[in-house]
Amino acid sequence: MSTAARTPRLEDQEGGPLATVAQRDAEGWVTARAPRAREIAQRIVGFPFLLRAHWDLIATSVKRELEVRFQGTVLGWLWPLFHPMFMFAVYYLIFSQLLDMKIPDLPEGQESAMAVFMFVGIVVWAAIAETLNRGTNAIVENGNLIKKLAFPSEILPLNITVVGLVTMLFALAVFILACWITPVWRAPGVGLLWIPVLVLVQGVFTYGLALMLSTLQVFLRDTLQVVAIGTTVWMFLTPIFWAPxxxxxxxxDSMMPLIQTNPVYHLVQAWRGTLMGDLYVVPNEYIAGGFLVSSADVAWHIGVFALWAIAAYVIGFAFFVLSQRRFADEV
Amino acid sequence: MQHEYALEAEGLGKAYRMYGSPMKRILEGVTWGRYKGHGEFWALKGVDFKLRPGASFGLCGANGAGKSTLLKILSGTTAPTVGRYRANGRVASLLELGAGFHMDFTGRANIVMNGTMMGLTRREVEAKMDSIIEFAELGDYIDEPVRTYSSGMGLRLGFAVAVAVDPEVMIIDEVFAVGDMYFQKKCVDKIYEFKKHNKTILFCSHSLYDVRQLCDEAIWLNQGECMAIGESVMVTNEYSAFQRHHIGEEDVTNDIPMSPLAEGGARELPHVVDARIYRMGTDEECYQITTGDSIEIRIWWKNPTPAETPIHVGIGFMRQDMTTCGGAGTNLSGHDLVGEQGCLVLRVPNVQLLSGQFLIPVILLDGGGVHKYQEYLMPENLVVRTNTRDVGLFRIESSWDDVDLAPPESREEVPQEAEAESGA
Structure with a gap:
């Protein structure tokens, strides 16, 4: 933590907030050299300090982002709920009703398990996919800002990440509310305490990826197309609409290790364990049996996912910091 | 971190990478830079300067000279390729008025967003909100979406937010040239105020007037290189001399526009060769006078094609805040300039200007007195000293007397304008 405390804080404004595009040495000279490993590490570890220093800017931008999205629409804040609802309705119809991918022998009172299972998966995945798709363009889209104003541009992908999380939480809050007042699913209890942790690790993970992708997009405009395809493929590879x-x-037996290498598998399972509690499936000739969702596994899933999140964050941030000084020239 | 200088640069240079195709970029990326897929364009080639707190520094040069690149580096939006610089204190830049405004939001919301983006906290913005709105003169429009604003209102709002940051070093790209006279005057006043508070100003403009008026020092950039640096009067004159010399070549700038009649491109336009101020009737050059002195201004001019391009000469006396205090014009007096060249003399006996510094622009106009061929600036400003205790810009011929008269009936209706304008 001692390195983090020495991180040049942007709120000092000593010589302006330009530390983000160029490197400043101890005497205040700003030079052309690339950031050193130690400086990159400082930026990565010191990000919470930047967050604190620029809290107003981030809060204002996120608010603006949310307002832009819903201002002037008739349904306004109902959209973040409707979107996953419609997606859910379509996929539920196709997978459960037409393709008959139902879970047989569901326990008493849990007949809607497959629907809830899918719904939670879709809401969480929608947040990730949206953040990645929109985050990829975060830098390029704001080229004019990058060229004309000196501000820490790592905030741009962050805004989009936070907006994704906020809309997701809104949809999940409606779900939890529905569980409390209707018999659709048993209301989640003390497990809800996991939510802050889940939001944090999911945020760190998607932010890391968004940093990486937005940087790539600056130098290679094909990135956006690849991401659009990539997120669709990734969605079907993740147990969102299907249960392993x-x-x-x-x-x-041979598939499970493969499925477990997908970080988002751990994330959605952790969310499901938190929101749905235990869901045990009686084994039969079609089903391997065991817990489809288990609240006891939440901690383990979060642990595995957190490792992925940290890796994505560190690599994405390092990549971003190394390329940041070239952004204004390329956008 | 206290340094002697507010801003210093050593060998600052910037090269932009030019990639022929995205494939070259990929190749360069995957070979970790071993394959060089890009060409380099040096927009700025090694610029040095040192500015003390309170200095005002002007940048002049043709389009593509590297002015904006330099300002971008110093304001921290892009990194230099070579060299280094150091700023002491907060730097705020105004590279584009209203950069980051969101059209669908109200002026008030945009003030908060833009202010926080420029490094203020929300609380600071809220505290300055009233003064920003007052400076921008938006009135009730402040709660309307910015898209409903006129361009002038947008400019005022952008400038108001930027100056509210209250930096130690202020960087201004040619932003207020687009506004109307009133707006420009407002900006200039604000810049003077900054100067008064010992803040450092970097200012880029195509208008040599502005550079001379606002800046003590200046730099002239040409194709990324520093051609001259130093006192703004000297630098701007060197720059305009260079422009005259390059008439007809591609890089002729706005000061001497190409003649619409030009056919081959390389032809000489009417221009002022030189202009100086002398003590009347002598050959003694003189730029420091006392009110009541007599001077003459000699203008050597050239007009290779008097038949096609008849010319007139105008001379102005301008105070540094852009107030024109007086002037004369051959078109106004009906004095024709005949021949291909000559020396024109404007005799000003008994100068009644009161103490101050005056810019003397010599303006070469076309036959109708409309189109400006050239604005020539004297090598030095005219400095006037006053021995008497007169106030204002001019000495008014006047005398006092006591008489015995009763006040008139309608005394109440006499408008009272006792406010005397204080002199420079």
């Missing part, structure tokens, strides 16, 4: 345990038991 529903796969034929012979292949499950």
């Amino acid at each position: 345990q529903v796969i034929n038991s012979d292949s499950l």
Whole structure:
């Protein structure tokens, strides 16, 4: 932490907030050299300090971002709820009703398990996919700002990440409310305490990826197209609409390690464990059996995902910091 | 971190990378820079300067001379390629008025957003809100979306937010040239106020007037290189001399526009060769006079094609805040300039200007007195000293007397304008 405390804080404004595009030495000279490993590490570790120093800017930008999205629309704040609802309705119809991917032998009172299972997955995935798709353009889209104003541009992907999380939390809050007042699903209890942790790790993970992708997009405009395809493929590879345990038991043993290498698998399972509690499936000839969702596994899933999140954050941030001084020339 | 200088630069240079195609960029990326896929364009090639607190520094040069690149580096939006610089204190830049305004939001919301982006906290912005709105003169419009604003209102709002940052070093790219006279005057007043508070100002303009009026020092950039640096009067004159010399070449700038009649491109336009101030009737050059002295201004001019391009000469006396205090013009007096060249003399006996510094622009006009061929600036400003205790810009011929008269009936209706304008 001692290195973090020495991180040049932007609120000092000593010589302006230009530390983000160029490197300043101890005597205050700003030079052309690339950031050193130590400086990159300082930026990565010192990000919370930047957050604190620029809290007003971030809060204002996020507010603006949210207002822009819903201002002037008839449904306004209902949109973040409607969007996953419609997606859910379509996919539920296709997967559960047409393709008959139902979970048989559901316990008493949990008949809607598959629907809730899918809904939670969709809401969480929608937040990630939206952040990645919009975050990829975060720098390029704000080229004029980058060229004309000196401010820490790492805030731009952050805004989009936070907006994604806020809309997701809104949809989930409506879900939790529905559980309390309707019999759709048993209301989640003390497990809700996991939510701040889940939001944090999900934020760190998507922010790291958004930093990486937005940087790539500056130098290679094809990135956006690749991300659009990539997120769709990734969605189907992740157990959002399907449960791994529903796969034929012979292949499950070989599939499970593969599925577990997907960080988002751990994230959605952690969210499901938090919001749905335990969901046990009686094994039969089609189903491998075991817990489809388990509140006891939440901590483990979060732990695995947190490692991914830290890796994504560190790599993404380092990549961003190394390229940041070239942004204004390229956008 | 206290340094002697507010801003210093050593060998600042900037190269932009030019990639022929995105493939070259990928190749360069995957070979970790071993394959060089880009060409370099040096927009700025090694610029040095040192500015003390309170200095005002002007940048002049043609389009593409590297002025904006230099300002961008110093304001921290882009990194230099070579060299280094150091700023002492907060730097605020005004590279574009209203950069980051969101059209669908109200002026008030935009003030908060833009202010926080320029490094103020929300609380600071709220505290300055009233003064910003007052400076921008938006009145009730402040709660309307910015898209409903006229361009002038947008400019005022942008400038108002930027100056509210109250930096130690203020960087201004040619932003207020677009506003009307009233707005420009407002900006200039604000800049003077900054100067008074010992803040450092960097200012870029195509108008040599502005550079001379606002700046003590100046730099002239040409194709990224520093051609001259020093006192603004000297630098601007060197720059305009260079422009005259390059008439007809591609890089002729706005000071001497290409003649619309030019056919081959390389032809000489009417221009002022030189202009100086002398003590009347002598050959003694003189730029420091006392009120009541007599001077003459000699203008050597050239007009290679008098038949096609008849010319007139105008001379102004301008105070540094852009107030024109007086002037004369051959078109106004009906004096024709005949021949291809000559020396024109304007005799000013008994100068009644009171103490102050005056810029003397010599303006070369076309036959109709409308189109400006050239604005020539004297090598030095005219400095006037006053021995008497007169106030104002001019000495008014006047005398006092006591008489015995009763006040008139309608005394109440006499408008009272006792406010005397204080002199420079």
